[in-house]
Amino acid sequence: MLKGSTQLVAIVGTPIAQVKSPENFNAWFEREQQDLAMIAMDVRAPDLGHCIALMRGWNNLRGCVVTVPYKQAFAAQIDGLSARSAALRAVNVVRREPDGRLVGDMVDGFGFLNAARQHRFRAAGRQALVVGAGGVGGAIAHALCEAGIARLALMDTDAARQDSLAALLAQAFPAVELLRGCASLADFDLVVNATPVGMGGTGELPLPRELLDSLRSDALAADVVTSPPVTPFLELARARGCRIQTGAEMARAQLEFLGGFIGVMPPVDPAAVLAAELPAG
Amino acid sequence: MLKGSTQLVAIVGTPIAQVKSPENFNAWFEREQQDLAMIAMDVRAPDLGHCIALMRGWNNLRGCVVTVPYKQAFAAQIDGLSARSAALRAVNVVRREPDGRLVGDMVDGFGFLNAARQHRFRAAGRQALVVGAGGVGGAIAHALCEAGIARLALMDTDAARQDSLAALLAQAFPAVELLRGCASLADFDLVVNATPVGMGGTGELPLPRELLDSLRSDALAADVVTSPPVTPFLELARARGCRIQTGAEMARAQLEFLGGFIGVMPPVDPAAVLAAELPAG
Numbered sequence: 001m002l003k004g005s006t007q008l009v010a011i012v013g014t015p016i017a018q019v020k021s022p023e024n025f026n027a028w029f030e031r032e033q034q035d036l037a038m039i040a041m042d043v044r045a046p047d048l049g050h051c052i053a054l055m056r057g058w059n060n061l062r063g064c065v066v067t068v069p070y071k072q073a074f075a076a077q078i079d080g081l082s083a084r085s086a087a088l089r090a091v092n093v094v095r096r097e098p099d100g101r102l103v104g105d106m107v108d109g110f111g112f113l114n115a116a117r118q119h120r121f122r123a124a125g126r127q128a129l130v131v132g133a134g135g136v137g138g139a140i141a142h143a144l145c146e147a148g149i150a151r152l153a154l155m156d157t158d159a160a161r162q163d164s165l166a167a168l169l170a171q172a173f174p175a176v177e178l179l180r181g182c183a184s185l186a187d188f189d190l191v192v193n194a195t196p197v198g199m200g201g202t203g204e205l206p207l208p209r210e211l212l213d214s215l216r217s218d219a220l221a222a223d224v225v226t227s228p229p230v231t232p233f234l235e236l237a238r239a240r241g242c243r244i245q246t247g248a249e250m251a252r253a254q255l256e257f258l259g260g261f262i263g264v265m266p267p268v269d270p271a272a273v274l275a276a277e278l279p280a281g
Numbered sequence: 282m283l284k285g286s287t288q289l290v291a292i293v294g295t296p297i298a299q300v301k302s303p304e305n306f307n308a309w310f311e312r313e314q315q316d317l318a319m320i321a322m323d324v325r326a327p328d329l330g331h332c333i334a335l336m337r338g339w340n341n342l343r344g345c346v347v348t349v350p351y352k353q354a355f356a357a358q359i360d361g362l363s364a365r366s367a368a369l370r371a372v373n374v375v376r377r378e379p380d381g382r383l384v385g386d387m388v389d390g391f392g393f394l395n396a397a398r399q400h401r402f403r404a405a406g407r408q409a410l411v412v413g414a415g416g417v418g419g420a421i422a423h424a425l426c427e428a429g430i431a432r433l434a435l436m437d438t439d440a441a442r443q444d445s446l447a448a449l450l451a452q453a454f455p456a457v458e459l460l461r462g463c464a465s466l467a468d469f470d471l472v473v474n475a476t477p478v479g480m481g482g483t484g485e486l487p488l489p490r491e492l493l494d495s496l497r498s499d500a501l502a503a504d505v506v507t508s509p510p511v512t513p514f515l516e517l518a519r520a521r522g523c524r525i526q527t528g529a530e531m532a533r534a535q536l537e538f539l540g541g542f543i544g545v546m547p548p549v550d551p552a553a554v555l556a557a558e559l560p561a562g
Contacts (some may be wrong), residue, residue: 002283002307004292004300004321011285016341021286026283039320040341042284042383047338057328060297060321100325111396 002037007060009038009264012051012074013067016042018227021065022246024255028265038060045069052077056100063095063102063262068196071106071135078102084109087168088142093261105261108136109143110270112192112222113277118242118253121190121220123147123277127180128190129131131155131206134164136224137194141165144190145173147277153179153188155207156195185214191237193223198214198231205232208211217241226251283318288341290319290545293332293355294348297323299480299508301529302346305536310548317343317545322344326350333358337381342374344543349477351386352416359383368449369423371416374539376514386542389417390424391551392535393473393503394558399534400524402501403472404428404558409471410463412436412487414446417505418475425471426454428558434460434469436488437476466495472518474504479512486513498522507532 011021017040025038041064043051048070055061066074071090075081078094080103085091091104113123114145123144130141133156144152152169156162166178185191185207195207205212212233215221222236226247234244259265290304298321306319308429322345324332329351336342337360347355354373356362359375361384366372372385394404404425411422414437415478425433437443447459466472466488473521486493493514496502502518507528515525 001311002303002318002320005298006302006303006321008320008322014340017286022283022285030282037283037320039283039318040287040291041289042340043335044338044340047335050334050338054324054328054331054335057325057331059323059325060293103410 003035005035005060007036007264009036009062010041010064010263011038012064013039013070014042014044016040016067019067020226020251021258022134024252025259028255028259034264038065043070048073049077052102055094055096055102058096062097062264063093066092066094066104068137070136075104075125078104080104082106087172088135088138090138092135092139093258095262106135106139106142107128107254107257107261107270108139108250109141109146109255110273111250112140113143113147113273115245115249115253116190116220116222117276118249119220120174120243121243122150125150126189127151127153127187128192129153129155129185130192130194132194132224133158133161134194135194138165138168140192140194140224141169142172145169145176146196146274149176151177151179151187153182155181159236164229182211185211185219188215188216188219190220190222191215193225193231193233196225198223198233199225199227201228203232207233212236215242219243220245222250223247224250284316286316287319288317288343288544288545290317290343291322291345292319292348293322293324294347294351295323295325297348299556300348301507301532302536302539305533306540309536309540315518315545319456321347324351329354330358333383335384336375336377336501339377342377343545344374346539347375347385348371349416356385359385361385368453369416369419369508369542371419373416373420373541376543386414386540387420387423388535388542388551389420389531390422390427391554392531393421394424394428394554396526396530396534397471397501397503398557400501400526402524404430406431406514407470408432408434408468409473410436410466410469411436411466411473411475411504413475414439415475418473419449421473421475421505422450423453426450426457427555432458432460432468432551434463436462463492466492466500469497469500471501471503472496474506474512477506479504479514480506482507482509486517488514493517496521496523500524501526503531504528505531542553
């Protein structure tokens with residue numbers, strides 16, 4: 001039960017009704033008997049600047065999770081960024097310091113890696129395709145590179161966005177072989193949909209059907225879309241015999257990184273996630 | 282449990298941890314199985330303008346309750362005011378219209394009257410003293426005048442504030458005999474503390490002890506302070522045999538006016554409260 005003394009964490013985006021983070025966070029706060037609550041804030045784009053400015057002066061706000069379409073706008077306006085969120089020019093989590101400064105990080109990629117490890121996928125030495133070079137696609141691609149992927153293909157209908165992410169990753173990770181687009185999925189151990197395609201029961205696929213016919217049955221197929229829980233892409237992959245990873249799994253797996261960064265859950269070190277990915281010794 | 286789809290009502294002030302409205306509202310929402318929640322927002326004064334601007338663009342915010350020290354600042358910045366809140370230059374409740382416009386009202390006085398009626402106090406023809414001419418004191422004084430009080434004394438350590446409220450009421454209610462200050466409590470059927478004095482267990486009294494010695498044992502003594510539940514002023518009045526009315530009683534009694542105005546509870550007509558105060562026929 002929310003009280004006058006309750007400290008708040010927000011999740012900010014538009015639309016917002018579909019997000020699952022409030023249920024995940026609030027179940028955790030309740031279980032731990034913390035006087036904390038996550039609220040969902042649906043903010044109109046023209047007023048986002050007021051929202052960010054207010055957060056500096058909102059004394060009982062501990063921080064926020066940032067979702068579509070504001071990951072880039074928050075990164076451009078807050079007061080401090082982690083190295084990876086500065087490189088990606090996007091944040092998905094913001095902590096309010098006691099003096100009101102807002103600092104951000106991008107942990108979508110760590111949630112993704114932790115969820116994928118549950119499906120026996122480890123990045124080191126493998127080959128992957130990430131479809132969608134926006135905020136979450138960039139974060140997943142960046143984390144795969146940090147975790148030692150050997151070869152990474154990027155694909156986005158916005159060519160400029162695809163090329164800009166590829167250039168950024170090429171500079172930061174010279175050891176990774178980067179491809180722009182692909183003609184077949186036959187080489188990939190992992191194929192990720194990081195676009196909104198398939199959301200809301202449209203039945204759409206994020207890749208052409210003929211390309212999907214080359215998806216290997218021993219690959220992991222992953223989606224960031226949370227509704228429906230199993231997207232048309234994941235249904236097709238499952239029918240081919242692939243392991244599948246849902247958007248909800250990724251959302252749950254990054255809970256500890258979001259809460260740890262904001263300071264409302266025990267601290268976690270993203271570097272430990274990467275260490276778990278790499279071969280021992 | 283808060284979800285992504287939950288519609289929000291805020292209570293805005295600083296400090297905020299002591300307010301009881303979130304518990305009152307949230308218990309009601311839970312009982313009625315509404316996907317609604319009240320959150321408390323502790324906002325720093327320099328950022329209040331951002332808060333108000335954000336509220337216009339906060340799609341899942343239904344409105345807010347306004348508490349100390351922002352009742353006047355909200356009234357000066359929102360987009361529409363009821364006649365009484367325009368006269369008092371203060372609001373304690375704001376509704377967000379579907380187009381984002383913010384409109385306000387001041388219902389502290391109706392909560393007060395409804396609570397006082399539970400203690401067999403009716404304003405018509407009686408004599409009252411209101412100590413404190415700020416937002417809540419002004420609202421209580423205004424409502425007492427609307428309900429037909431015969432004689433009303435105002436008292437505030439800030440003489441300008443006391444005189445300005447007296448002038449405003451004199452113009453709006455020429456039939457009420459208005460006094461500035463008083464030398465004895467012997468005439469008063471009702472004495473209200475509408476200052477923060479006594480809050481937080483300081484043990485302080487809102488009036489000099491020698492004046493309180495003239496409090497009649499058949500008077501109603503009321504306080505707006507909610508913590509401690511029974512203030513030193515109310516303890517003293519109780520010891521003299523007076524009926525007492527706590528700040529929590531007033532807060533509970535105005536719940537329906539706040540929720541009705543915002544549109545998250547059944548609508549109520551403040552005029553009906555006044556009608557109940559006046560003698561029949």
